[in-house]
Amino acid sequence: MATLKLNSVKKRFGKTEVIHGVDIDIAEGEFIVIVGPSGCGKSTLLRMVAGLETVTAGDIEISGKRVNDLEPMDRDIAMVFQNYALYPHMSVYENISYGLRIAGVAKDEIARRVATAANMLQLDAHLKRKPRELSGGQRQRVAMGRAIVRKPSVFLFDEPLSNLDAKLRVQMRLEIKALQKELGITSLYVTHDQVEAMTLADRMIVMHDGVADQIGAPLDVYANPATQFVAGFIGSPATNFVPATSLATPRSGCATVGVRPEHARIVHSGNGHATGIVTFSEALGAETLIHLALPSGEQFTVRQEGSMPGRNPGEHCGIDWPPASEIHFDAAGQRVTAR
Amino acid sequence: MEKRVIFKGWLLPLLLLMPQVIITAVFFFYPAGQAIWQSLFIPDPFGLKSQFVGLGNFEFLLGDPYYRASFVTTAIFSGLVTIFSMGIALYLALLADRLIKGAGTYRTLLIWPYAVAPAVAGVLWLFMFNTRVGVVSWYLGLLGYDWNHVLNQTEAMGLVVAASSWGRISYNFLFFLAGLQAIPRSVIEAAAIDGARFWTRFRTIVWPLLSPTTFFLLVVNVVYAFFETFGVIHTITGGGPQQATTILVYKVYSDGFVGQDLGSSAAQSVILLLVVGLLTVIQFKFIERRVHY
Numbered sequence: 001m002a003t004l005k006l007n008s009v010k011k012r013f014g015k016t017e018v019i020h021g022v023d024i025d026i027a028e029g030e031f032i033v034i035v036g037p038s039g040c041g042k043s044t045l046l047r048m049v050a051g052l053e054t055v056t057a058g059d060i061e062i063s064g065k066r067v068n069d070l071e072p073m074d075r076d077i078a079m080v081f082q083n084y085a086l087y088p089h090m091s092v093y094e095n096i097s098y099g100l101r102i103a104g105v106a107k108d109e110i111a112r113r114v115a116t117a118a119n120m121l122q123l124d125a126h127l128k129r130k131p132r133e134l135s136g137g138q139r140q141r142v143a144m145g146r147a148i149v150r151k152p153s154v155f156l157f158d159e160p161l162s163n164l165d166a167k168l169r170v171q172m173r174l175e176i177k178a179l180q181k182e183l184g185i186t187s188l189y190v191t192h193d194q195v196e197a198m199t200l201a202d203r204m205i206v207m208h209d210g211v212a213d214q215i216g217a218p219l220d221v222y223a224n225p226a227t228q229f230v231a232g233f234i235g236s237p238a239t240n241f242v243p244a245t246s247l248a249t250p251r252s253g254c255a256t257v258g259v260r261p262e263h264a265r266i267v268h269s270g271n272g273h274a275t276g277i278v279t280f281s282e283a284l285g286a287e288t289l290i291h292l293a294l295p296s297g298e299q300f301t302v303r304q305e306g307s308m309p310g311r312n313p314g315e316h317c318g319i320d321w322p323p324a325s326e327i328h329f330d331a332a333g334q335r336v337t338a339r
Numbered sequence: 340m341e342k343r344v345i346f347k348g349w350l351l352p353l354l355l356l357m358p359q360v361i362i363t364a365v366f367f368f369y370p371a372g373q374a375i376w377q378s379l380f381i382p383d384p385f386g387l388k389s390q391f392v393g394l395g396n397f398e399f400l401l402g403d404p405y406y407r408a409s410f411v412t413t414a415i416f417s418g419l420v421t422i423f424s425m426g427i428a429l430y431l432a433l434l435a436d437r438l439i440k441g442a443g444t445y446r447t448l449l450i451w452p453y454a455v456a457p458a459v460a461g462v463l464w465l466f467m468f469n470t471r472v473g474v475v476s477w478y479l480g481l482l483g484y485d486w487n488h489v490l491n492q493t494e495a496m497g498l499v500v501a502a503s504s505w506g507r508i509s510y511n512f513l514f515f516l517a518g519l520q521a522i523p524r525s526v527i528e529a530a531a532i533d534g535a536r537f538w539t540r541f542r543t544i545v546w547p548l549l550s551p552t553t554f555f556l557l558v559v560n561v562v563y564a565f566f567e568t569f570g571v572i573h574t575i576t577g578g579g580p581q582q583a584t585t586i587l588v589y590k591v592y593s594d595g596f597v598g599q600d601l602g603s604s605a606a607q608s609v610i611l612l613l614v615v616g617l618l619t620v621i622q623f624k625f626i627e628r629r630v631h632y
Contacts, residue, residue: 052528073534085525089547098543099533146533 002063002076002153002186003028004049009058011044011210018044019210021058029184031177035197036207037233043158045207046190050079050156062154078147079156082163084139086131086146092118093127096145103150117145120179137168144176148183155180155187161196173199194234198222206230228333231258237289237301239327240264246296247273254328254336261303263325266290266311272320276300278311292317371612377605384599396606405582406590406607413586416500417564424504425556428511433541435512436519446516453509457567461574464502488576492583495576499584502575503568511556518552519545558622562615587611 004026011019019041026032034042047053049060051072059066067075078099086095093114100110118124121141131139140160147155160176161169177200180187191197197204198218206213206221206229214226225231231239239258244251251257269275276292279299283306290302290311300319311317328336346352378396382389400406435445455463467475468488476486488494522545530540546553566588572578578585578593585593588611595604 050528050532052531071536072528072531073536077532079529079532081525081529083523083525085523085529087526087530087544098530098535102534102539102543146529150533 003061004154004186004188005059005061005064006045006049007059007061009045009048009060010056011041011048011053012056017056017210019048022207022210022212024205024212024215026186026188029186031180031187031189031200031202033189033191033197033201033204034207035191035194035204035233038192040207041210042190042192042207046079046156046158046188049154049188050077051075075154076152077154077156078150078152079158080140080143080147080160082159084131084143084160084163086139086142088131091128091130092123092134092142092145095131095142096123096127096149098146099150113149114145117149120148120182121145121175136164137172140164140172144179148179148185153186155185155189157187157189157191159191160189162191162193169196176200194236198234206233208233224335225258225327226335228256228258228329228335231327231329235260237261237303240298240300241329242274242294242298242300243296244328246294249273251326251328255331256329256333258327258329259300259321260325261289261301264300264302264319264321265304266302267318267320269316269318272318274300274319276317276319278313278315278317280313281310283310292319374605374608374612377601378609379602381602386601389602392602396602397610400603400606400610408582409585409587409590412496412582412584413565416496416503416568416584416586417561419496419500420503420507420564420568421557421560423500424507424560425511425553427504428508428556429515429553431508432512432515432519435516446513449512450509452506453513455506456570457503457506458570458574460506461499461502461571464498464505464571465575468498488580490580492580495580495584499568499572499575502571503564507560507563511560514552514556515549518549522548555622558618562618565611565614565618587614 004024006022006024008021008023009019010017010021022045024032034045036042044053048055051067051070051074055068060068062075062077087098090098096114096117097110100113105113114127115124118127121144123138123141123145126134126138131142134142140163143160157176161172164172173196176189189196189200201218203216204218204221205215208227208229214221214230216224221230222234225234225239228241232241239260242257242259244254244257247257274294276294279291279293281291282289286306288304288306288308288310290304292300292302294300302319330336379391379393380389381392381396431449435442435449452460465473467473468486470476470487470489473486479486486494488498526544526548527540530544535543565586568586569588569592572584572586572589573592576584578589587607591604591607591611594600594607598604
């Protein structure tokens with residue numbers, strides 16, 4: 001059990017700065033997910049916490065102790081890699097027990113801990129197999145097992161589910177969440193998948209171009225995005241952005257207006273805040289997504305109940321939404337709160 | 340997994356195989372057959388007639404203390420050459436694996452010695468260690484050490500081992516480096532996080548994963564030391580002093596072409612052929628059993 005703290009951590013590769021000062025304060029047992037598009041620096045940040053990359057500036061503290069200059073093995077962490085990074089020449093048992101054997105833990109203690117972990121992860125039957133004889137999901141579990149037997153104070157996950165197929169991903173996601181709750185180990189989880197972030201996180205960090213745009217509980221972030229990027233990145237389909245001047249009654253004090261697809265609805269042409277032409281609609285059963293083109297050129301998506309009447313391409317419609325659901329941003333993409 | 344091509348007739352596949360078959364037949368089966376045939380005869384010194392002796396040549400060789408000594412010399416020589424050329428190459432490859440800037444230049448420079456023919460390499464080392472004008476032996480003399488590989492058997496062996504290993508290091512280095520870089524970075528990182536420091540990682544992760552490369556190089560280097568070092572030995576020591584550096588392949592040459600005992604020389608070739616055959620079998624048997632990821 002430990003806390004993890006990042007104080008204006010920066011990273012430069014040569015002359016390019018990829019992380020411009022990130023502050024995070026993680027409480028004991030908390031599950032934090034860093035989410036962002038590829039290239040935003042989230043994996044680099046995780047690797048710095050792990051000690052696999054040097055820290056250019058700032059401090060990383062685990063349980064109040066500065067670990068910047070410690071080697072990975074001295075940080076009391078465990079990490080699950082995207083490609084699992086299992087030792088191909090070792091059996092599952094040897095893979096899971098590797099860290100314990102190096103630490104010189106007694107043989108019976110190792111056997112006990114591996115058995116517990118294997119039981120928890122349903123790997124009992126596969127302990128003698130080599131990684132190449134396992135399925136993707138089983139390899140993923142072995143990687144998890146390797147992390148949990150050492151009882152580290154911090155878990156690090158580097159996109160652990162992105163190599164699995166969609167169904168397995170959902171299942172493993174639940175297992176990881178359950179496991180983390182059961183063990184209560186402070187965890188830092190990196191992903192580019194916002195659904196993973198929303199479902200797993202106690203708090204999530206949305207990263208964008210080397211900056212933590214927003215830190216907060218998933219639903220808070222969803223309801224109150226701090227920047228235009230966060231509003232566009234979190235939520236699927238993405239938030240619609242309309243230039244403030246192109247609305248029926250132009251808004252003042254902001255450059256862009258964001259509207260969640262579920263808040264908008266189709267009304268008769270000429271009514272509502274904006275008008276658009278239906279380009280196509282996607283009927284997904286429980287809901288229907290109607291995509292429209294606005295006169296200003298923007299795409300606009302409306303999400304409605306599957307039972308509501310559909311719209312045909314080429315139809316002229318009005319789009320309406322409750323004014324309170326609008327999210328306003330200035331020209332730099334920052335949230336404008338005073339309305 | 341393998342996709343097989345199915346031919347309609349047998350003419351095209353036969354034609355496609357022909358070049359390889361012809362080359363092997365002309366340059367291997369024919370001379371090898373000749374050697375086996377000749378090993379059963381003792382020709383007179385002028386090559387006018389030869390007498391059939393059956394396995395007499397082999398019988399004589401196996402009872403010959405010089406030939407048995409040459410076996411031991413070969414074992415020592417090829418063992419040392421393999422250990423040094425592979426050990427140094429592995430060390431350099433481990434260093435280069437961590438190098439990021441200038442890796443290309445470093446690699447290119449290290450590969451150069453491989454382009455030097457064994458005989459030329461031999462001459463280079465001979466000049467450096469020449470007892471009268473050699474730079475190295477002169478400096479050794481200043482340090483009070485009287486270098487003389489012409490008389491001292493150990494020094495002669497050391498010199499041919501050094502000269503033979505030197506050119507080989509580049510080759511081994513290339514393979515080791517490629518082998519090291521084929522090990523996924525994340526596996527090494529996972530081991531580091533699991534608590535393994537550099538040497539533990541090397542022992543438990545890198546070395547086992549490198550074993551296919553190591554084994555391949557082991558076989559290739561032993562074969563090299565057996566056969567391709569002829570040029571080095573011929574230029575530096577000529578097999579001396581007192582046959583201290585006469586390895587098997589050199590003895591084939593000196594008995595046959597210097598001593599004019601062509602029957603014995605042919606018999607020795609046949610024995611060498613068997614040794615290569617054995618090494619090749621071992622090679623295939625183990626290379627097949629690679630570590631798969």
